[in-house]
Amino acid sequence: MPCGSCEREAVKPPVPSRRDAIADDLRERIATGRLKPGDRLPSEAHLAAQYMVSTPTLRNALAVLQAESLVEKVHGKGNFVRRPLRRITYRGGGRTPGTQAVDLAPLSVTVHTTRVRARGHLTALLRTPTGSPLTEILCLGHEGDRPHSLARIYIPCDLAPAAVLRESLPYEGVLTRLMELRPPLAEVREEIGVRCPTPDEASTLRISSALAVLAVTRQTTDTAGRVVEAALLVLPGDRADAVFTTHHVIDERLAEG
Amino acid sequence: MPCGSCEREAVKPPVPSRRDAIADDLRERIATGRLKPGDRLPSEAHLAAQYMVSTPTLRNALAVLQAESLVEKVHGKGNFVRRPLRRITYRGGGRTPGTQAVDLAPLSVTVHTTRVRARGHLTALLRTPTGSPLTEILCLGHEGDRPHSLARIYIPCDLAPAAVLRESLPYEGVLTRLMELRPPLAEVREEIGVRCPTPDEASTLRISSALAVLAVTRQTTDTAGRVVEAALLVLPGDRADAVFTTHHVIDERLAEG
DNA sequence: GAGTGGTCTAGACCACGAG
DNA sequence: TCGTGGTCTAGACCACTCA
Incomplete structure (x- = not known):
């Protein structure tokens, strides 16, 4: 004392x-x-x-x-x-098509897709051998002139055909297109951590490298148990929250049925 | 450039x-x-x-x-x-009785309960008027001699009778006792943010006040729409993750039925 | 070029921990 | 008491921005 x-x-x-x-x-x-x-x-x-x-x-x-x-x-x-910051809310869990993971209200998203090969953490996340081909979708959210959120989405190539990438759709277009191509989903696993941004991330998001970021790792599995998407999201810690809503009624209905 | x-x-x-x-x-x-x-x-x-x-x-x-x-x-x-840190995993979302929110493996939890009155954020969280009586359960998780996690759980007094508090049960005892008293749950809303610890939290958890913490705000609602619990969890950012797993099969079964 | 922040120096003095 | 880290000083020099 x-x-x-x-x-x-x-x-x-x-x-x-x-x-x-x-x-x-x-x-x-x-x-x-x-x-x-x-x-x-x-x-x-x-x-x-x-x-x-x-x-x-x-x-x-x-x-x-x-x-x-x-x-x-x-x-x-x-x-x-600093101007008061509009908060960023990442909505996790039970998303249905049409619901955005991040509120996109006054937001523009720059999308850039490339082909990469699985390595490091990605192989574990996607349960895929090292070197297997992936489509990387790099999304940079902007609010006005300021960067806002950063997402790297990795998808096995057969689920993200070149056609989708060439059409150079806007962000939402790409996502809905991918959803249509995707087999029915079984499970979404989202892991949320805190860490210092990498130098890259700090300069991309234009935040101090001392400011912690909220890092979301999302792993989406289809009904066959295959990982169909891995997403790495980085949100500035001073503006971001993640929200998860779980409805227990569902469990009870199942129990009753 | x-x-x-x-x-x-x-x-x-x-x-x-x-x-x-x-x-x-x-x-x-x-x-x-x-x-x-x-x-x-x-x-x-x-x-x-x-x-x-x-x-x-x-x-x-x-x-x-x-x-x-x-x-x-x-x-x-x-x-x-620093010795390599055992990671703390907070499991959010669909918990069933018997599943712990935090892995308690080598963990001891100190519990301290008091009566307080709702004020500030708590009134909004619990949707309760300022000044209404609450039971505060202060949980401090230890791993060995080191503090590890901090939770403040607030419950309307009628759902947390004095009997529960006086029995001075261990942590798990208190929680299961409260679960039994609770009406069936409808929804759990968990909000996760990053922030600097308050001076109190920093000294309680024995972390540098420069190290960001993972702050989980959990709001539990019963089937009548009443908030039956609000919990504020604080986990050191360098050791903690929050994991949410959403099963979409459930939704599909419901849709089929 | 004037003004700004970014980095660094070579010390000083205080507070804490252990013998 | 001694060695440790914690705080602070009064400058120096460089890099960036803008007129």
């Missing part, structure tokens, strides 16, 4: 560090609207002078706010208050 | 920073087993001299490895190579 005499803030540092004090102050300024979304903060040198700390200390304070995705650093321009 | 002439490593820094170079070297040493789990690294001063950098730079390199949860810092003792 920590001593009860400290009237400070958190349990961690009995003496609140300058860094956290500054971060708290700026956080307050943002919360109360004295600093508005999109605003540029004073320069780091200016802020350092204002708070009477050295530049590294001030930068540490900004790093805290950056990790909370309240502040965005732009090299050569300044530090900016 | 960055210049094509750089044969360096990532896209991010065309000139690899000393920090990343050192982090890479130490990561390599760990990966190849030259530094083994549990080992103490040389002191920061020693490492700084060895790499011929200043202490802050070396500390930045260690911070990278810490964020990757490869290295654990212990104030006053040193930096240690």
